[in-house]
Amino acid sequence: MESWKQNKAVFWVTALPGVVWLLLFFLIPLALIWGMSFGEKTSIVDIEITGTLANYLRSFEAVYVKIIWKSIWISVISTAVCLAIAYPIAFGICFSPARWRPLLLLLVILPFWINLLIRTYALIAVFRTRGTLNFTLEWLWDLAFLDKLVGPYQPLELLYNNGAVIVGMVYVFMPFMVLPLYATIERLDRSYLEASLDLGASQWRTFFSVTVPLTMPGIVSGIILVFIPMLGMFLVPDLLGGTNAIMIGNVITDQFKAANDWPFGAALSFLLMYVTFAALAVRAFIGSRMKGGVGV
Amino acid sequence: MAKRKSTRGPLEYGKSPWLILFGIVTFIVLYAPIAQLIAFSFNDSKRNIVWRGFTTKYYAKAWNDASLVEAFVNSITIAVMCTVIATIIGTATALWLWRFRFPAKAAVEGVMALPIVIPEICMGVAVLVLYSRVGHWMRGFESGPIHWWNELFSIWPLNLGAITAAHVAFSFPFVAVVVRSRLAGFNREYEEASKDLGASEWQTFWNVVLPFMMPGVIAGALLSFTLSLDDFVITFFTAGPETNTFPVKVYSLVRRGVSPDINAASTVLIIITLVATIIAMRMQAPQKSEG
Amino acid sequence: MTKPIISIRNVTKRYPGVVAVDNVSFDIMPNEFFALLGPSGCGKTTLLRMIAGLETSGTGDIIVDDQNMEGVPANQRPVNMVFQSYAVFPHMTVRDNVAYGLKVTGVAAAERAPRVEEALEMVQLGSMADRKPDQLSGGQRQRVALARALVKRPKVLLLDEPLSALDAKLREHMQLELARLQQVIGITFIIVTHDQDEALSMADRIAVMEKGGVRQIAGPEELYEKPHSRFVADFIGKINLIDATVSGVSKSGVTCKAKGLGEVIVPHDGEASGNVSLAVRPEKLVLSAEPPASGSDISARGVIRDVAYYGDVSNVFVTCSDGLELAVNVQNDRAAAGLLENGREVYASWHPSDTLILQE
Numbered sequence: 001m002e003s004w005k006q007n008k009a010v011f012w013v014t015a016l017p018g019v020v021w022l023l024l025f026f027l028i029p030l031a032l033i034w035g036m037s038f039g040e041k042t043s044i045v046d047i048e049i050t051g052t053l054a055n056y057l058r059s060f061e062a063v064y065v066k067i068i069w070k071s072i073w074i075s076v077i078s079t080a081v082c083l084a085i086a087y088p089i090a091f092g093i094c095f096s097p098a099r100w101r102p103l104l105l106l107l108v109i110l111p112f113w114i115n116l117l118i119r120t121y122a123l124i125a126v127f128r129t130r131g132t133l134n135f136t137l138e139w140l141w142d143l144a145f146l147d148k149l150v151g152p153y154q155p156l157e158l159l160y161n162n163g164a165v166i167v168g169m170v171y172v173f174m175p176f177m178v179l180p181l182y183a184t185i186e187r188l189d190r191s192y193l194e195a196s197l198d199l200g201a202s203q204w205r206t207f208f209s210v211t212v213p214l215t216m217p218g219i220v221s222g223i224i225l226v227f228i229p230m231l232g233m234f235l236v237p238d239l240l241g242g243t244n245a246i247m248i249g250n251v252i253t254d255q256f257k258a259a260n261d262w263p264f265g266a267a268l269s270f271l272l273m274y275v276t277f278a279a280l281a282v283r284a285f286i287g288s289r290m291k292g293g294v295g296v
Numbered sequence: 297m298a299k300r301k302s303t304r305g306p307l308e309y310g311k312s313p314w315l316i317l318f319g320i321v322t323f324i325v326l327y328a329p330i331a332q333l334i335a336f337s338f339n340d341s342k343r344n345i346v347w348r349g350f351t352t353k354y355y356a357k358a359w360n361d362a363s364l365v366e367a368f369v370n371s372i373t374i375a376v377m378c379t380v381i382a383t384i385i386g387t388a389t390a391l392w393l394w395r396f397r398f399p400a401k402a403a404v405e406g407v408m409a410l411p412i413v414i415p416e417i418c419m420g421v422a423v424l425v426l427y428s429r430v431g432h433w434m435r436g437f438e439s440g441p442i443h444w445w446n447e448l449f450s451i452w453p454l455n456l457g458a459i460t461a462a463h464v465a466f467s468f469p470f471v472a473v474v475v476r477s478r479l480a481g482f483n484r485e486y487e488e489a490s491k492d493l494g495a496s497e498w499q500t501f502w503n504v505v506l507p508f509m510m511p512g513v514i515a516g517a518l519l520s521f522t523l524s525l526d527d528f529v530i531t532f533f534t535a536g537p538e539t540n541t542f543p544v545k546v547y548s549l550v551r552r553g554v555s556p557d558i559n560a561a562s563t564v565l566i567i568i569t570l571v572a573t574i575i576a577m578r579m580q581a582p583q584k585s586e587g
Numbered sequence: 588m589t590k591p592i593i594s595i596r597n598v599t600k601r602y603p604g605v606v607a608v609d610n611v612s613f614d615i616m617p618n619e620f621f622a623l624l625g626p627s628g629c630g631k632t633t634l635l636r637m638i639a640g641l642e643t644s645g646t647g648d649i650i651v652d653d654q655n656m657e658g659v660p661a662n663q664r665p666v667n668m669v670f671q672s673y674a675v676f677p678h679m680t681v682r683d684n685v686a687y688g689l690k691v692t693g694v695a696a697a698e699r700a701p702r703v704e705e706a707l708e709m710v711q712l713g714s715m716a717d718r719k720p721d722q723l724s725g726g727q728r729q730r731v732a733l734a735r736a737l738v739k740r741p742k743v744l745l746l747d748e749p750l751s752a753l754d755a756k757l758r759e760h761m762q763l764e765l766a767r768l769q770q771v772i773g774i775t776f777i778i779v780t781h782d783q784d785e786a787l788s789m790a791d792r793i794a795v796m797e798k799g800g801v802r803q804i805a806g807p808e809e810l811y812e813k814p815h816s817r818f819v820a821d822f823i824g825k826i827n828l829i830d831a832t833v834s835g836v837s838k839s840g841v842t843c844k845a846k847g848l849g850e851v852i853v854p855h856d857g858e859a860s861g862n863v864s865l866a867v868r869p870e871k872l873v874l875s876a877e878p879p880a881s882g883s884d885i886s887a888r889g890v891i892r893d894v895a896y897y898g899d900v901s902n903v904f905v906t907c908s909d910g911l912e913l914a915v916n917v918q919n920d921r922a923a924a925g926l927l928e929n930g931r932e933v934y935a936s937w938h939p940s941d942t943l944i945l946q947e
Contacts, residue, residue: 018389025465029422122329199688232415
């Protein structure tokens with residue numbers, strides 16, 4: 001790596017396009033909205049930046065605290081379920097025959113490349129009242145003669161509740177969790193596991209005392225990678241949650257699209273940004289603490 | 297006496313029946329809804345549940361829906377423009393960060409990664425605010441000398457420029473990451489050897505560095521194509537009534553309920569993205585054996 | 588007669604397309620320092636890992652201290668291993684690493700602590716107990732791996748290429764250290780190595796392996812002086828191998844017609860017929876300007892082609908008639924001074940009893 005002073009022409013030619021674009025279409029917009037989060041509406045269209053904290057304080061009103069709290073716990077549960085599914089999957093792929101690994105990995109992450117909206121829509125067709133799942137359950141119900149014994153099958157209301165949002169979140173984000181886990185488990189030197197077994201530890205003991213601590217950077221990355229977009233998610237609660245499963249993302253969208261209270265929307269989206277920064281700081285901290293030992 | 301021991305090795309977790317079963321179930325759950333979506337785009341039934349025979353009439357219906365086709369053309373146009381710009385910028389950024397040491401580099405790298413990590417909705421509303429501000433400001437020139445500017449940007453495809461610019465902003469950092477990870481496997485002695493043999497800076501780049509990083513550039517290009525084509529949230533906030541994209545159009549249809557022509561249109565989009573993704577992954581594959 | 592601590596009986600392990608371990612049987616005695624020596628891919632590590640229970644699905648029996656290891660998982664075997672990469676857990680301190688094996692098998696804390704301290708003292712790491720592995724040198728990490736295995740008081744300690752990652756000086760030091768430890772603790776060590784010097788200097792007995800099979804098991808001296816095959820002779824140390832054909836066997840020895848030497852008579856106890864190799868170590872050869880005085884010596888006239896100078900000795904390559912090339916180790920004393928010049932005509936000679944006949 002050379003110092004930028006050695007070749008200033010090349011330095012600026014390669015630096016400027018990205019820096020300028022990021023500045024114009026990312027940093028300045030963020031700065032605008034950050035400023036706006038301290039602003040007040042003076043008329044239908046005009047917003048004055050007055051330095052007020054009212055927008056942030058407003059998010060502590062009971063109705064919004066409830067929504068923020070719900071966004072957090074839905075994201076936490078969904079992240080936990082993602083981890084519980086993704087870890088065994090990543091682990092299994094790492095320990096499968098080498099020639100299968102690329103294919104299995106491709107199969108896991110391929111759905112991630114399918115449009116999120118389309119995947120959510122696909123879930124609606126499965127879970128709606130006249131959807132595949134209810135249809136299958138009804139068929140099983142009739143197969144077991146329960147319609148003769150108990151009465152006709154009552155379709156389950158599977159959509160438009162918190163459960164549906166969690167299922168949707170897990171469905172949509174699970175593949176994303178597998179990637180960082182796979183990357184760390186793959187790099188894990190297997191002789192650590194062998195040494196643990198050789199020293200008398202059981203398989204489970206080895207898993208919790210050696211495998212999990214040594215793959216912690218991947219776990220943390222996966223959690224952050226999945227938790228942040230979940231927290232700001234707008235589509236999944238919008239389509240699967242109906243009106244009674246609103247999350248922060250929906251409130252923000254409302255402020256900009258319907259309620260026209262941009263300063264409040266700006267404050268809410270910057271609350272999300274602050275959480276994101278905090279999460280990144282946590283990752284950096286854990287990363288630096290693990291660094292010496294694991295070399296990640 | 298020799299006996300056959302059929303026990304699994306202590307680390308052969310890949311052979312654990314429980315893990316295999318778990319994997320199979322997970323794959324089924326992952327793919328079943330998508331498979332169903334594709335299957336029912338060919339189902340000759342409005343009710344969408346029972347198979348009533350093969351048909352392609354929903355594809356014809358989607359094809360004849362002018363607004364859907366327009367949205368589709370818009371999406372592809374934006375994705376292509378975004379890919380070209382994001383690939384150039386992303387590659388330049390990758391080269392920049394790969395090659396140079398400069399003050400506050402870690403901070404720059406952190407900022408470059410921000411579009412990748414922050415929630416999409418934050419970027420969506422931020423870009424919305426930017427464009428409303430610029431629009432507000434531009435209207436001040438409605439009768440002034442820059443009037444032609446406003447005219448110009450209402451002509452297709454330049455009217456898609458605003459969305460494209462936002463798409464470039466979130467996809468070029470991905471391109472930079474992919475290209476840079478490719479460059480990480482580059483032995484800088486090749487570069488030094490080239491210069492030692494008398495090649496200029498530009499000749500070295502063109503003949504040595506560029507061919508090496510090409511798979512990364514192509515993978516990055518396809519990635520930005522897919523990202524742009526798939527984006528809903530940011531487009532949702534920046535699209536005007538004239539500039540609908542396909543995901544935004546599908547969203548408005550989905551809100552009205554499940555219908556087979558959405559399935560048909562979705563299937564087309566799925567196929568386009570999957571082809572782009574698989575090609576991109578093929579491009580990245582040799583990187584492993586070399587690195 | 589003492590009972591063996593480990594019996595390997597007809598052990599075979601196949602991978603798709605290769606036989607990694609091919610029907611191997613031998614015994615290892617208590618307190619022995621035993622080496623598995625061979626080139627890479629000869630199956631020595633696989634065999635070691637089978638003893639540890641880290642490779643399964645082979646056939647045959649591995650018996651440790653009268654107990655058949657079939658079906659016994661790695662974590663319940665009375666053996667412990669020092670891994671090639673040491674595998675010292677990076678997220679634990681030195682002390683926690685050493686304590687790990689006791690902790691996971693339910694040894695009470697009160698008993699654990701003194702055993703851990705004792706093990707750390709044994710490898711002279713008492714002062715480093717609270718360090719993390721990334722603060723240790725390679726040699727220190729290896730000693731942690733040793734202490735961690737020894738604290739379990741295994742019946743057999745398995746060492747997989749333990750010295751290969753160390754630099755030459757440290758390796759020599761650790762050879763002595765390992766030999767000393769084995770003496771002090773008095774348990775069986777099985778070491779896997781591809782380095783003949785390592786095996787010769789440390790081990791009581793050495794099994795030389797090639798292509799999954801054991802070619803010869805013997806003490807270092809016997810292995811060097813009386814190799815049974817071309818492979819062992821060539822793998823252990825340097826040796827001149829001369830193609831020859833047996834023409835007759837008598838009481839005084841075997842008469843053969845050797846390449847570049849003509850008819851020679853070599854004392855030999857066993858059978859010999861057909862095509863054989865005459866093997867003679869380079870240090871047994873003597874160079875002289877004149878033909879050797881003793882008529883009974885085997886001798887060849889040749890020209891010095893190359894002299895490689897190593898300080899105390901020189902390796903001299905002599906080209907003789909019939910394309911015979913001989914390597915000779917010459918002490919760099921006064922006698923050698925005028926002799927070692929390229930192109931000079933010399934006589935290379937040795938005593939017939941220093942010659943081995945190796946049947947193919």
